[in-house]
Amino acid sequence: MPPAAQTLSERFDPKMLAALEGLDFKARYVMEGFLSGLHDSPFHGFSVEFSDYRNYQPGDDLRHLDWRLFARTDRLCIKRYMQETNVRFYVVCDTSASMQYRGTTAWGSKLECARILAAALTWFLLKQNDAAGMVTLSGGPRVEGQVPSLTTGPRRSTLDSGHPAIPEFIRPSQRPNQFGLILRQLELLRAAGGPCLAELLQHTVRLVHRRSVILFFSDLLEPSDDVALGFKQLRFHGHEVIIFQVLDRDELEFPFTEPKVFEDLETGVRRVVSPAAARETYLERFNAFMAAYQDLFHSLEMSHCVVRTDENPWRALAVFLSERKRLK
């Protein structure tokens, strides 16, 4: 089927994504794939033109005079968009151990999905002359990947080694090397350790001073009470927050059938679970958990988007663009 005739979902090829090496290529694949299909999507009509001018008024800073326009048109205009419409975006990514989970139907782990989305959005923002920055947590030596376990002896723990988490902060900028900077930081992210959302939000509140847009990537698999304060503080400081909740199909639907011993990725606790008997309880609790967060975000007027790792991430991009337009 020719690309033009494909739907967005059809156009997204996880194998292609997996074959691309390098986060920047993956990010561009996602973003450009999204953008190239915009005319087929219900989201057409967005303009990517971002330049805006106003007439020069005495007293304006001559550094912002568009001299080329003057040379062409003899008109004195100030680049208002660049000054007045410059929004700071921050990418905040959850790197707790639960983010490493990858179901059998997912095209990547939750962290991988969040990483690609964050990179894609960063690339887009920088392309649009927006300033992008980043806030993450890095806490000493972390162990990545699957949790190997032994029948005897101490488990090799996925928990943090005990070192306090150190926030990594990249100041928003439009510099040409900003994408590379953020990209490198994204590539260094490793899912390990226990719950850290509250701590991450606190650092974000502390580090982000000016009103900004926070792009928050997490699975939010922590009690909403613990993190509500952070979100409220962000709202209190005037930040706009767009939450991208990355979840796996296994978490959303609990499709397991065989009784197994489940081991929590963050705490290491093991439970013998018979899915047939436990599914209903699980879904009930999970949906309640989701509802609680939705209520929270609704109350805080924060955009909330669920991103499934077994689906294409463009819906999340659409949500973002919609919000961006509103913010402008």
Place this chain on the structure above:
Amino acid sequence: MPFSFLNPWLWLGALALAAPLWLHLRRKQETNLLPFSALRFLDDQPEPRASPWRLRNLVLFVLRALALLALVGAFAWPYVHEGNTAPIKESRVYVLDNTLSHQANDGFGHDRDRILRDLGKAAVDIQVAVVELSSTPRVLVSFGDDRAIAKRKLQELQPSFQRGSYLAAFRQASSLLANSLGGVKRIIFLGDNQENQWNENVNTPPFLRDLEIEMPKAGPPLLPNLSLSEPRVQRIFLGDKSLVNFTVKLSHAGEAKAANIVLRANEQVIFNRAVELEKQPETILLQAQWEAEPALWTRGEVTVEGVPDALAADNRVFFSLAPVVEGKVALLAQSHYLRLALSPEIMRGQWATRVLEPSKLSGELASNQDADVLVLESNYLQSADARKLLFRYLSNGRGVILLVNRLTPAIKGCLHELGFEAEGTVTAGKQNAEKFMFVFSNHPIFHPFLSPDYGNLMDVKVSKYIRLKTSQAMPLVFSEKGNGLFFQGTKTQGKLFVLPFGLDREHSTWPVHQTFIPFLDLTLQTARAEDPTPTNFEPGEVALVQLPAGSPVREVVLRDATMGSPLPSDGREARGEGNAAPAITRAPVEQGRAQVRLPDKPGLYASSYDDRDQIEKVFSINPSPKESQLVYVDASAALKVWQVAESKGQSLKPKVGLPARAKISLAGILQQRLWWWMELAGLGALMLEMVVADLKRRAES
């Protein structure tokens, strides 16, 4: 080896055990475990219990168990000697008397059987050795030999005809026990307790320390026995006849009333008759003579039969006599009787006489063609040449018969040099001539005269003789007045016989006596230089054969020459036609000598050089006469002398110490075939387990 946690082999084995366990634990993967990110919603689900052990894979289990067992077994007992790793409780040495006397009433056989029985019954913590008592005691079975090998060696052991030393055997046993491992050290003596054996080495410093000694039960003090010993054979020429004179001692102990004697020579029965033993002394000298071709070897044997006779092995003796080789005599005498007696007509090929001219003695000296024996009268000693000739003969090992028929200062001086002092002349006159009062009948010269066939020496009279005194000669004949009438010198290399009178009617009646010719012949035979190699030996002895300097002979070959065996040469050189008996021993010649170990079995054995057939010597092997003395003692005083006396306060019995450790040696380890097999089996099981586990994992994934 006793188990010990300090044994490094234990830790090595533990390491080998831990290796497969560690591999197993590493390889084992948690199955049925699902990492999940949202388990917080199922925190009311039960926690997993420790799963009960259950056998998941029989093949892997069996392989791992086999590997463990093989490796544990290999390192648990690396030193296996037929499964015997127990500490040694007792070290035991049997001294088995394998001398001739112990064959009486089959004593050797009974004692050998006893050792075989004990070997079968002895526990594994008793180590056993056997020392064979023979002419040279040897370790027949050592402590390291296993029981099967020990039994085989004992069963193969044959009774010997040798005489051995109790002392040497006990020293051998003591030396073995000094290096043994047992807490208790014991010598078990299995012999006949022969009296002459124990008496031989009584005065020996003690050397048996901390040993228990078990002696045989007392038997009868004496056993009846008939035996033959000391065969002696000589050639005597009596007129035209060449006779062989033979004597042998017959010993009898017990109640035998008669014994049958059979004498064979050169496959002919010389005599076969019974000898009465009642009222006879314990030792009887039997004598025989017969005509024999002088140019041939004379080989013979004598046997005795009678009852009761506890030991039959000493009932046979062998003898041999070399063929006559014409001797050369140099005569420097005026005695007509002597000249006649030594003439070819009388001597008939036994002696070739060359009469020396007194005026040509210088030429005789210069020619250096000395005869075998020099016969000279003392009056020629006035001549310096004659004296030189005399001393040359003696210094070259040749014989001299000196007839002192005259005394002068020069002659006295010469006699003095020979070790004789002339004290004057005794002139008894014909009326008062002195007879031979005493004759040394055991001397080879006079031994045949025990037979009356050669005449009676006591009838010889001497009317005039020189009285000689000497401390360097042995008088063989004494006169009625106790003066020496015939001497054998002991000072010189060559044999010197001195007659203090001349052989003429003026001095003696001997020249016309019946005994004169045989006497002369025997004296010449005795005076002639002999081959230093003796020919009469006991079983197991070593004969030293000396060869002339520069001899090209490479080896001395010994063959059986007992009657009935083919004897390819009878003193004459013959071209061998392959009829010779097979060689028994070949002894290499080194620096002109060859050491020939003689067989254990009594008999006649001919020696030759290299591959030649010519017989050089015939050795007569006869048992020692001492072995025929079946007189026993009950308690051995010698044994008490040999044992080190225990100091006061100490226990007489040796202390039983801790079990000694088996010595560890690399060679001993490498010889443990079972150990190596177990190692290989363990490693093979491990490798197979790895392969099976890998296949299983791949199948599951």
